[in-house]
Amino acid sequence: MKRDFDEISDDEWANHSFKPSRILTTTQNGKHKSNSSSSSFFPPPLESFAFKKPQHNPLSSGDDDCVQVTEHFNLEDDDVEEEEETTRPSAVNRGRRFVVDDDDEDEEVEERENGADLAEVYDIKSSDDEWEEEGLAVEDDDLVGKALQKCAKISLELKRELYGTGMTSCDRYAEVEASSVKIVTQDDIDAACAVADSGFQPVLKPYQLVGVNFLLLLHRKGIGGAILADEMGLGKTIQAITYLTLLKYLHNDPGPHLIVCPASLLENWERELKKWCPSFSVLLYHGATRSAYSKELGSLAKAGLPLPFNVLLVCYSLFERHSAQQKDDRKILKRWQWSCVLMDEAHALKDKNSYRWKNLMSVARNANQRLMLTGTPLQNDLHELWSLLEFMMPDLFATEDEDLKKLLNAEDGDLISRMKSILGPFILRRLKSDVMQQLVPKIQRVEYVSMEKHQDCAYKEAIEEYRAVSHARIAKVSKGDPNTIVGVLPRRQISNYFVQFRKIANHPLLVRRVYSDEDVICFAKKLHPKGAFGFECTLERVIEELKSYNDFSIHRLLLYHDINEKKGILSDKYVMLSAKCRALAELLPDLKKCGHRVLIFSQWTSMLDILEWTLDVLGVTYRRLDGSTQVTDRQAIVDAFNNDTSINACLLSTRAGGQGLNLTGADTVIIHDLDFNPQIDRQAEDRCHRIGQTKPVTIYRLVTKGTVDENVYEIAKRKLVLDAAVLESGMEVNNEGDTLTMGEILSSLLKV
């Protein structure tokens, strides 16, 4: 079957976490006890964190903007694709900020400003006996426990610093508005950000000021990583930019900083940097001009000259591909000692085995600090969260992937509380409900829609077809339960069936049912002489290709080639064959009449095509943004939508349009098809529920009744329980209800 769900690759589907890794069982007598509550555990005294203004104001010196090229300059640096990159000793040692590796005492350690590495400062133990004394001994195979040991002292010290001695058991920094740590105040920010001739005066909200202090605190303590995980739209970008400004102002550190973000956000970052820190020079390293800059940067590096900018802004794709140009780019990036490598939407690093993770790590490992911004740090499971931790602090969290995977799949209440303790010192997360009482309300609605005859028949036919195929297969290979396909059908096939059911639940035109094989042969005969598939293509090949098309794709092809005979181009009534499109037909005109403006998200571009048709039929004006939209056009589309109230709607693919964009021109979000990963949908809904929104926001989730849509919704809800349990204080996992795997769902659907 031809792939027509462009936003999701086959690999992604195959690896999609449908597994119910979060059947959460709270152990009654958990083998491991959380160490964070150990009261017999007193860390060594720390230096004072009191804020001192520098004697010398770095802003007054023009030369301070110049940044030295690292001396570890190696033109022959290999890219990470060449296998053992991440374990190469030189890469590990070069920029190493602290060492906690128990048995490698000879490691070369770069001394910190205050003359000691973190392992020394926090007196991290090297032998089991010493841990035993502290009541923190763990078994050899307890990977989480080991990491917890390493974090415990850092954690306690930082918590004490933030909360005072009475509150060391607090799990997160959310409530630190009353924090005793005030390294900087708004006055300091005024002084640091003041630029002559600029009418703009940045004023941080109180919790944002806390966020900046949190980052400065970790920096002062020489902690090489941090995760700023405030909910979407609370201003992480602004806090990060202010922090970088203060590094220059307080610590005479003008960079260079490397900022990595999704392509859609490059322009927004450039704009916010210009607005909030106009004194920084920023180089956007992307698109056509990149190769020109690449040569220039390469020459600068070769000549050992300082970089002429404070911030280099790049997108994640630079770390994903294997083209010669991208390999060259990465080699160049590795040559500089970055002060801060900042990753926006850092959940993009949830897969430690991806090229993106490894390539970016090979650049970021040497940085003084790896700062991650994400409103959704916990995506599908704890294993993915660990990938983020390992990226942030490789020395602390690196471990054998396979062992960890097994361990973190066995999620339970005790493990979750231990993960909370591990995260404690490094993560700052505030929820909108915590800090922005004045933020407009968000109303959640789930619309269960009912299929009518055509769609219902299509769904039932698909069940019959797949049931017959899978039963034949089961009969052939298995003598076991005839009603389970798990372990009998290949995973990919289960996944394909599931996708087919999801498609029909979304729109029946996403499969071929209207056009028969005879129709297809007839169309092929018309299309072949027109060279629709190239003039060298044989008629047989055209027929074969067309047979793999869905109804909508054939309709579009006929439309394009103007072939409109009997049962040719479909009439508008076909677009209303889906329950969801009919729901839109009811909802959108009303919303338009009341002046509401709407964001409509789908995971599939082919579905967005059908939605365009639907909106045309309904007379709703719209813009569209998906993965195929030129990066240079994306901000213009966002601006056009936000500023032009005559545009009623914006169609977005959940992947390309769901992250980072500010679309406060809308006050309504429709999630047309839900993702298994609820964080993806959360990201999408917060495009308009954010600072700057003045109207209450309504979120509609469309779920087709009696289809796998309902299972996807259940799985997504369950995953949010884990998210709240790990990242929110006071929330606990519960054992109510099991989450089925995709295979189990299909088994029950296909059983006789």
Ligand SMILES: Nc1ncnc2c1ncn2[C@@H]1O[C@H](COP(=O)(O)OP(=O)(O)OP(=O)(O)O)[C@@H](O)[C@H]1O
């Ligand atoms: N203190 C402030 N004063 C004025 N505007 C602000 C302030 N803080 C944030 N904003 C504005 O609020 C909007 C949301 O901020 P931002 O994009 O930084 O949020 P975010 O947390 O990074 O969101 P996401 O997770 O969706 O990327 C932006 O338009 C930003 O300019």
